[in-house]
Amino acid sequence: MDIYPAIDMRHGHCVRLVQGDANRETVYSEDPLAVARAFEHAGARWLHMVDLDGAFEGGHRHLEVVRAICGGTRLRVQFGGGIRSLDAIERCIDAGVSRVVLGTIAHQRPDVLSEAVARFGERIAVGIDARGGIVAIRGWVEETGTAVHAFARRMEESGVRTIVFTDIAVDGMMTGPNVDALQSLLAATKLEVIASGGVATIEDVRRLAGLAPRAPAGCIIGKALYTGSVRLDAAIAIALASAPPQHSQGTTT
Structure with missing residues:
Protein backbone atom coordinates (compact mmCIF):
# COMPACT_ATOMS: atom_id res chain seq x y z
CA MET A 1 0.00 0.00 0.00
CA ASP A 2 1.32 3.41 -0.97
CA ILE A 3 0.80 6.49 1.19
CA TYR A 4 -0.38 9.63 -0.59
CA PRO A 5 -0.04 12.81 1.46
CA ALA A 6 -2.59 15.31 0.20
CA ILE A 7 -2.46 18.94 -0.86
CA ASP A 8 -5.85 20.48 -1.58
CA MET A 9 -5.50 23.92 -3.15
CA ARG A 10 -7.93 26.81 -3.01
CA HIS A 11 -7.11 30.41 -3.88
CA GLY A 12 -3.42 29.42 -4.03
CA HIS A 13 -3.32 28.03 -0.49
CA CYS A 14 -3.11 24.55 1.03
CA VAL A 15 -6.47 24.02 2.70
CA ARG A 16 -8.66 21.29 4.13
CA LEU A 17 -12.43 21.22 3.91
CA VAL A 18 -14.88 19.27 6.06
CA GLN A 19 -17.04 16.90 3.99
CA GLY A 20 -16.19 18.93 0.90
CA ASP A 21 -17.97 22.04 2.25
CA ALA A 22 -16.28 25.20 0.93
CA ASN A 23 -17.69 27.13 3.90
CA ARG A 24 -15.82 24.89 6.35
CA GLU A 25 -12.28 25.62 5.24
CA THR A 26 -9.03 25.72 7.19
CA VAL A 27 -5.91 27.22 5.58
CA TYR A 28 -2.76 25.33 6.58
CA SER A 29 -0.12 26.92 4.34
CA GLU A 30 0.32 29.61 1.72
CA ASP A 31 3.27 27.74 0.16
CA PRO A 32 2.23 24.44 -1.47
CA LEU A 33 5.75 23.80 -2.79
CA ALA A 34 7.22 23.99 0.71
CA VAL A 35 4.57 21.56 1.94
CA ALA A 36 5.34 19.16 -0.91
CA ARG A 37 9.05 19.30 -0.13
CA ALA A 38 8.35 18.54 3.52
CA PHE A 39 6.33 15.50 2.49
CA GLU A 40 9.18 14.39 0.22
CA HIS A 41 11.68 14.83 3.05
CA ALA A 42 9.51 12.58 5.24
CA GLY A 43 9.82 9.80 2.67
CA ALA A 44 6.77 10.20 0.42
CA ARG A 45 6.97 8.86 -3.12
CA TRP A 46 3.54 10.05 -4.22
CA LEU A 47 1.62 13.28 -3.70
CA HIS A 48 -2.15 13.62 -4.14
CA MET A 49 -3.16 17.11 -5.27
CA VAL A 50 -6.65 18.52 -5.78
CA ASP A 51 -7.58 21.84 -7.37
CA LEU A 52 -10.68 22.70 -5.34
CA ASP A 53 -11.39 25.84 -7.35
CA GLY A 54 -11.36 23.71 -10.47
CA ALA A 55 -13.57 21.06 -8.88
CA PHE A 56 -16.20 23.62 -7.90
CA GLU A 57 -16.04 25.85 -10.96
CA GLY A 58 -14.32 23.82 -13.71
CA GLY A 59 -11.09 24.74 -15.45
CA HIS A 60 -7.58 25.09 -14.08
CA ARG A 61 -6.59 27.48 -11.32
CA HIS A 62 -3.38 25.97 -10.00
CA LEU A 63 -1.57 24.30 -12.88
CA GLU A 64 1.53 26.45 -12.43
CA VAL A 65 1.73 25.39 -8.79
CA VAL A 66 1.46 21.78 -9.92
CA ARG A 67 4.20 22.37 -12.49
CA ALA A 68 6.46 23.89 -9.82
CA ILE A 69 5.98 20.90 -7.53
CA CYS A 70 6.56 18.39 -10.33
CA GLY A 71 9.73 20.23 -11.31
CA GLY A 72 10.91 21.08 -7.80
CA THR A 73 10.57 17.65 -6.19
CA ARG A 74 11.01 13.99 -7.13
CA LEU A 75 7.44 13.22 -6.04
CA ARG A 76 5.07 11.49 -8.43
CA VAL A 77 2.01 13.69 -8.53
CA GLN A 78 -1.55 12.42 -8.76
CA PHE A 79 -3.76 15.40 -9.64
CA GLY A 80 -7.47 16.05 -10.01
CA GLY A 81 -10.12 18.73 -9.80
CA GLY A 82 -11.93 20.37 -12.70
CA ILE A 83 -10.24 18.30 -15.42
CA ARG A 84 -13.04 17.93 -17.93
CA SER A 85 -11.50 17.65 -21.40
CA LEU A 86 -8.77 15.78 -23.26
CA ASP A 87 -6.92 19.05 -23.71
CA ALA A 88 -6.96 19.63 -19.96
CA ILE A 89 -5.61 16.13 -19.35
CA GLU A 90 -2.79 16.74 -21.81
CA ARG A 91 -1.88 20.04 -20.14
CA CYS A 92 -1.65 18.28 -16.79
CA ILE A 93 0.63 15.58 -18.17
CA ASP A 94 2.75 18.21 -19.92
CA ALA A 95 3.10 19.92 -16.53
CA VAL A 112 -14.03 11.28 -23.46
CA LEU A 113 -13.05 8.83 -20.73
CA SER A 114 -12.58 6.04 -23.27
CA GLU A 115 -10.41 8.27 -25.44
CA ALA A 116 -8.37 9.35 -22.41
CA VAL A 117 -7.72 5.73 -21.42
CA ALA A 118 -6.80 4.85 -25.00
CA ARG A 119 -4.32 7.74 -25.20
CA PHE A 120 -2.87 7.83 -21.72
CA GLY A 121 -3.43 4.33 -20.29
CA GLU A 122 -2.59 3.86 -16.62
CA ARG A 123 -1.95 7.57 -16.20
CA ILE A 124 -5.74 7.95 -16.00
CA ALA A 125 -7.58 7.25 -12.76
CA VAL A 126 -11.19 7.95 -11.84
CA GLY A 127 -12.38 9.48 -8.60
CA ILE A 128 -15.47 7.90 -7.10
CA ASP A 129 -16.81 10.25 -4.46
CA ALA A 130 -19.77 8.82 -2.58
CA ARG A 131 -22.44 10.08 -0.25
CA GLY A 132 -24.61 7.31 1.15
CA GLY A 133 -23.38 4.89 -1.51
CA ILE A 134 -24.30 7.25 -4.37
CA VAL A 135 -21.74 8.91 -6.65
CA ALA A 136 -21.44 12.71 -6.32
CA ILE A 137 -19.80 15.02 -8.89
CA ARG A 138 -18.92 18.70 -9.46
CA GLY A 139 -16.97 19.11 -6.24
CA ALA A 152 -17.01 1.09 -10.49
CA ARG A 153 -18.00 -1.80 -12.75
CA ARG A 154 -18.61 0.66 -15.57
CA MET A 155 -15.13 2.10 -15.06
CA GLU A 156 -13.62 -1.38 -15.13
CA GLU A 157 -15.39 -2.10 -18.42
CA SER A 158 -14.01 1.20 -19.79
CA GLY A 159 -10.44 0.03 -19.23
CA VAL A 160 -9.73 2.13 -16.15
CA ARG A 161 -7.25 0.46 -13.80
CA THR A 162 -7.28 2.74 -10.76
CA ILE A 163 -9.98 4.50 -8.78
CA VAL A 164 -9.76 6.93 -5.88
CA PHE A 165 -12.63 6.20 -3.51
CA THR A 166 -13.78 8.89 -1.09
CA ASP A 167 -16.59 8.52 1.40
CA ILE A 168 -17.73 12.13 1.73
CA ALA A 169 -19.34 11.58 5.13
CA VAL A 170 -15.99 10.91 6.80
CA ASP A 171 -13.77 13.26 4.77
CA GLY A 172 -12.13 15.81 7.04
CA MET A 173 -14.04 14.54 10.08
CA MET A 174 -11.09 12.77 11.75
CA THR A 175 -13.37 9.91 12.76
CA GLY A 176 -11.70 7.07 10.87
CA PRO A 177 -12.29 5.70 7.36
CA ASN A 178 -15.47 3.89 6.33
CA VAL A 179 -13.85 0.48 6.26
CA ASP A 180 -17.09 -1.39 5.54
CA VAL A 199 -7.82 8.68 8.37
CA ALA A 200 -7.21 10.20 11.80
CA THR A 201 -4.69 7.98 13.58
CA ILE A 202 -1.78 5.71 12.82
CA GLU A 203 -4.05 2.81 13.79
CA ASP A 204 -6.33 3.74 10.90
CA VAL A 205 -3.36 3.37 8.56
CA ARG A 206 -2.44 0.02 10.08
CA ARG A 207 -6.01 -1.21 9.75
CA LEU A 208 -6.21 -0.26 6.07
CA ALA A 209 -2.83 -1.82 5.30
CA GLY A 210 -3.93 -5.07 6.93
CA LEU A 211 -7.30 -5.47 5.23
CA ALA A 212 -7.92 -8.96 3.84
CA PRO A 213 -8.32 -10.61 1.40
CA ARG A 214 -6.81 -7.52 -0.18
CA ALA A 215 -5.82 -4.08 1.03
CA PRO A 216 -6.27 -0.88 -0.91
CA ALA A 217 -3.45 -0.02 -3.30
CA GLY A 218 -3.03 3.34 -1.62
CA CYS A 219 -4.19 5.54 1.22
CA ILE A 220 -4.60 9.32 0.97
CA ILE A 221 -3.95 11.24 4.19
CA GLY A 222 -4.74 14.92 4.52
CA LYS A 223 -5.97 16.65 7.65
CA ALA A 224 -4.33 14.15 10.00
CA LEU A 225 -0.90 15.15 8.66
CA TYR A 226 -1.58 18.86 9.00
CA THR A 227 -2.87 18.57 12.57
CA GLY A 228 -0.03 16.26 13.58
CA SER A 229 -2.24 13.35 14.61
CA VAL A 230 -0.42 11.15 12.07
CA ARG A 231 3.28 11.33 11.28
CA LEU A 232 3.94 10.75 7.61
CA ASP A 233 7.14 8.79 8.17
CA ALA A 234 5.34 6.44 10.56
CA ALA A 235 2.48 5.90 8.09
CA ILE A 236 4.95 5.14 5.31
CA ALA A 237 6.80 2.65 7.52
CA ILE A 238 3.55 0.78 8.21
CA ALA A 239 2.67 0.72 4.52
CA LEU A 240 6.10 -0.58 3.57
CA ALA A 241 5.87 -3.31 6.21
CA SER A 242 2.53 -4.51 4.83
CA ALA A 243 2.03 -6.72 1.78
CA PRO A 244 3.86 -5.65 -1.40
CA PRO A 245 2.00 -2.80 -3.14
CA GLN A 246 -0.67 -4.00 -5.55
CA HIS A 247 -0.64 -0.63 -7.32
CA SER A 248 1.49 0.04 -10.36
CA GLN A 249 4.10 2.69 -9.71
CA GLY A 250 2.99 4.77 -12.67
CA THR A 251 5.22 6.79 -14.90
CA THR A 252 8.01 8.84 -13.43
CA THR A 253 8.10 12.25 -15.00
Missing part, protein backbone atom coordinates in the same frame (compact mmCIF):
# COMPACT_ATOMS: atom_id res chain seq x y z
CA GLY A 96 4.65 16.73 -15.13
CA VAL A 97 1.66 15.01 -13.54
CA SER A 98 2.12 11.24 -13.30
CA ARG A 99 -1.55 10.35 -12.90
CA VAL A 100 -4.65 12.40 -13.67
CA VAL A 101 -7.82 11.78 -11.65
CA LEU A 102 -11.07 12.34 -13.53
CA GLY A 103 -14.38 12.82 -11.76
CA THR A 104 -17.28 14.66 -13.33
CA ILE A 105 -16.24 13.97 -16.91
CA ALA A 106 -15.92 10.23 -16.24
CA HIS A 107 -19.58 10.16 -15.29
CA GLN A 108 -20.96 12.56 -17.88
CA ARG A 109 -18.76 11.87 -20.92
CA PRO A 110 -17.88 8.18 -21.22
CA ASP A 111 -16.65 8.87 -24.76
CA TRP A 140 -19.38 16.76 -4.43
CA VAL A 141 -22.30 19.18 -4.71
CA GLU A 142 -24.33 17.20 -7.28
CA GLU A 143 -25.57 13.66 -6.63
CA THR A 144 -25.90 11.48 -9.71
CA GLY A 145 -28.23 8.74 -8.54
CA THR A 146 -25.64 6.16 -9.65
CA ALA A 147 -24.60 3.53 -7.10
CA VAL A 148 -20.89 3.26 -6.32
CA HIS A 149 -20.56 -0.41 -7.27
CA ALA A 150 -22.38 0.05 -10.57
CA PHE A 151 -20.16 2.99 -11.47
CA ALA A 181 -17.76 0.64 2.38
CA LEU A 182 -14.15 0.25 1.30
CA GLN A 183 -14.09 -3.51 1.81
CA SER A 184 -17.37 -3.85 -0.05
CA LEU A 185 -15.92 -1.96 -3.01
CA LEU A 186 -12.71 -3.99 -2.95
CA ALA A 187 -14.77 -7.18 -3.06
CA ALA A 188 -16.97 -5.93 -5.89
CA THR A 189 -14.23 -4.97 -8.33
CA LYS A 190 -10.75 -5.92 -9.48
CA LEU A 191 -9.81 -2.27 -9.82
CA GLU A 192 -6.91 -0.92 -7.81
CA VAL A 193 -8.53 1.21 -5.14
CA ILE A 194 -6.90 4.18 -3.44
CA ALA A 195 -8.74 4.96 -0.21
CA SER A 196 -9.42 8.57 0.74
CA GLY A 197 -11.17 10.21 3.65
CA GLY A 198 -11.33 9.83 7.39
